[in-house]
Amino acid sequence: MAMPKQLAEGLRRRKARPKGLPPRPLIEDLPAFPISILKGLWPRDWIRCCVLEPGFALTSVRTIKLYRSKVELVLISGKPQTIFFHWQTLNGARRFRFRYQRPIFVCDCGRRAKKLYLLVGLFSCRRCAWRSGTRYASQTG
Numbered sequence: 001m002a003m004p005k006q007l008a009e010g011l012r013r014r015k016a017r018p019k020g021l022p023p024r025p026l027i028e029d030l031p032a033f034p035i036s037i038l039k040g041l042w043p044r045d046w047i048r049c050c051v052l053e054p055g056f057a058l059t060s061v062r063t064i065k066l067y068r069s070k071v072e073l074v075l076i077s078g079k080p081q082t083i084f085f086h087w088q089t090l091n092g093a094r095r096f097r098f099r100y101q102r103p104i105f106v107c108d109c110g111r112r113a114k115k116l117y118l119l120v121g122l123f124s125c126r127r128c129a130w131r132s133g134t135r136y137a138s139q140t141g
Contacts, residue, residue, distance in 0.1 A: 024140070025119070025133070026140070027130075030118055031058070031117070032117050033058060033105075033116045033117075033118070035102075035114050037058065038066065038071070061075055062075060068085075069084060071085070075118075083106070083107075084106045085105065085106065086104050086106050086112055087102070088101065088103070107127075107128060108124065108128070109125065109127065111128075
């Protein structure tokens with residue numbers, strides 16, 4: 001069976017990675033910080049911040065300070081990082097909650113993301129991780 005013309009052309013044009021370079025990191029192997037970890041931890045009064053020690057959920061983070069519009073992290077390396085939130089409004093069925101708000105991370109590039117990945121000592125979105133050279137396991141060949 002012959003190889004399709006488009007596949008043969010793509011394989012021919014594909015640049016081989018130079019020998020001696022370390023393999024690209026995989027997104028699946030990076031430590032992740034999903035927004036769902038913070039679910040149920042929002043303070044009711046928002047006058048003060050909420051200080052957390054994440055423990056086994058985030059092994060790369062030492063402490064978390066949770067505010068209404070941001071989260072301040074201190075990583076294991078001692079490096080601080082501030083990540084801002086955007087409160088996304090959802091319109092649901094009236095029998096549940098008609099107007100529901102949920103937080104979503106805002107990366108330094110301005111993109112909103114539900115999950116941030118630890119890459120080069122800072123948490124960033126999937127697109128920023130992609131730009132720095134990470135790939136999915138299915139894309140390695």
